[in-house]
Amino acid sequence: MMGQGTLSFASIMGIIPDTGLVGQQYQWLTTCIYITILVVEYPQNYIIARVPIAKYLSFMIVAWGAVLACTAACKNFTGLVIVRTLLGLFESACQPAFVILSSIWYKRDEQAARVTYWYMMNGAQQVVGGLLAYCFSLISSGPLKSWQWLFMAYGIISVIYGIFVGWWMPDSPMRAKCWSEEDKHLMVERVRSNQTGVQNRTFKKEQVYEALTDPQCWGYALVQLCTTLPTSGLGSFQGIIIKSFGFTTLQTQLLAMVLGFYIIIVLLGSVWIVKKTQQNLLTMLGFIIPSFVGTILLMTVPPNTKSQKIGLLICYYITLSFWSAQTLALSMVSRNVAGQTKKSVAVAMNFIIWATGNAIGPQVFLSWDAPRYFIAFATHLGCYSLLVIVIIGLRFYLVHQNKRRDQLAAAGVQEANDNKMVHAFEDLTDKENPNFRYVY
Template identity: 25%
Template sequence: MDEKKDGYTNPAFVITEEALEHEVGLDLYRDAADLEYTPAEAKKVRRKIDAWILPMFCMCQGLAYLDKTGTNYGNLFGMRASLHVSTAQFAWFASAFYIGYLICAWPANLALQKYPTGKVMGIVTFFWGIVSVTPGLGLMTPLWWTLQEQPIRHLTWYCFNGVASIIGSLVAYGLGHATHSAVATWKLIFIVFGSFTSLWGIFIFIFLPDSPASAKFLTPEQRIIGVKRVAENRTGTKNTEFKWEQVREAFVDPKLYLLFVAAIAAQIPNGVVSNFSTIIIKGFGFTQLQTTLLDIPNSVVQISSLILSGFLAGRFKNSRAILMFVGNATCIVAACALTYAPHHETWGRLVAFWFTSFQSVGFSLSLVMISANIGGYTKRQTTNAITFIGYCIGNIAGPHVLLEREATTGYPTATKAMLAGYVVKTVTHLVLGAYMLYWNRRWDKMAIARGELLSEAQRRKLAEEVGMTDATEFNNPYFRYAL
């Protein structure tokens, strides 16, 4: 078989001792190759994981988001005036966070690969503001849940951005009444949010396990079941060896560039909303305290859209790309209304602004696409890191499209930039889905040409076995993309 023509290099079908040393959980998988377990036993393991790991992920994401959006609430309560900075200068406060994020994205991913993930996440959360927890949670999700279980779990912990925004609005509303405090309200917001995040980091450091193979809340047999469950994802578990050949493959894979561009396009609007939502809502004519409450529906829309999309993506096969399109299209319509509706239509434009929160659907499902469709741990973490570099670039640029001189006209430059971002994201996600569909059909034709007569169950089993050797999707002839 011509390797280059067929799109494969020689896949490693044999589990070597070297592979055993670096692949987390591979020893359990090999030693229990013939272990049979019932659906009831698998369900019990999943329930334990849901009860222990999912709340940790949710709290990590929520507190991290709450902490970094302190500038949004601080701006509402006089932070900019107290520091004597202009809107343009204040935009750099928001951008500065993502500059640190950008610098540390790759080193953080390497640390997550080389060292126990739970310990790294605990340290990162404690010293929040240096790197983000979101890439770490994205890399860890496929270590705990199967392909079908990932969308709803992934979008559940990601929706805690919205939960945190609601809590943040209520806390800011309460702190806004502390008029006789010796500490300025905007400073109290940072103290309260930051303290909880650092305390949670200590908890994560102690109690978050690296993978099912080291989970103390599971019995020895349940750990084996936990590893075998996620082996079905066909992308392996965690491999501690950094492989340059997988880095090279990542950089010649069009998926990386599509995800990178989509992340930039998605986060320019996010850079506006996450840092200036309160200012935009206040610009509709509401008071300071009314604004803190009217920011809550924005988060409710985000939570609802994420949970519903996660449920549908897990319930219906190959629906991820369709749901990404629906979420992106909703944002385009909302941004059009926000930009071009008559200025006196206050409530209509406010509702349109709330519906821009559908932007989280497309981006979060693109992270699910990475965890489900990138084989090889180094390739997956490389794609993840580059995607989050795009995420940082978009968030660095986003705050600077909101111009102070446009406050009385509804910030049209910002809303037009949001609209442009949504359109670009939609196009790149459509191309991504078409590209993966093309390869699925090509792989099917190649299998027929090789004379393979396998049932779907047999093909999935072989894809699982090859995937456990840390093979990339292009080195696994039985792999098919989950669309």
């Protein structure tokens, strides 16, 4: 995500004329990242299930940072595409690794918050990135252009952080050197109630089939499509859109920081509401409403007076409210899909569709439709409408599944009412385990 954010800051710092980008070439710089992720996502999931996860993540972060720093050396579209494609390759390990780490370390009721916290870093990156971009935008002379300094600084920071992750982070509770053997066992027992298993390296074909025929897996994947298509476009064009409201480059970099704060508030707010109400899907629906309002106003209000420009800026901010649906759906994958092979297939499906949405997102911003981008915003309205239908469908499905299992338990079926969680570590899927209850 940071690669996309950095490009967005650089888009108004001169990278487009300096590298001679024309037509849809700028859009392709984001799309090529996600096409790469699409190709390597399944092999990545296969590798992640079989290697020490923290060490692998550390290597990927270091490699990613080194490539990001190399962006500063690019002189044309070809160079940029090569660098961005490599960024996609190294970035592809991060999200599936985070989802699997969340399910190994945290209980089901803790996972929604954890997944949201790591997504919240997108907002934090907007804030820190906006400040750094503002500072680098002040550089007007010297051997490197301001956007080149930006990529170098981000890249070097990422490399240092990647080394730290490798040194500090254990691969699983059983590998953590800071705990006694007793504590390690307690950590594993703590997640027994998840009934989603601990890292199990046996591949089960029947679980693959179950994942591909399970409506809820497709529901989560569709949520990813409907949320990533708008986010990747809005993310890579944020600088260009905000600047088109009549702000200077320096003002635009600072205003991007406000967007970061807003994303953090939306994600924290959605987690707080879920914790209070235990309603994941209804919370998602509530957060889609501001996105409808913001997008419709962006399409209808002209940027003539100063107050209209400020109003449009606020509309642009609130459009990103739907982001909470993306993070809550991801946390539901880690809590509602049981069985190690089934979970890895569900995670792969999610990220394949996630990458597809991200790849299409910038392409709906057509260069001849600038600066208002009506076609892009109309497409976004279609995505939000489909998102509402998918969320309502998912809720009906999960409620129905739980009712069926409660009826089994009431009828005296022992497996459906197993308080001791006897089968919790047997690598059963959510459908094979009648004691499993879905969160919605």
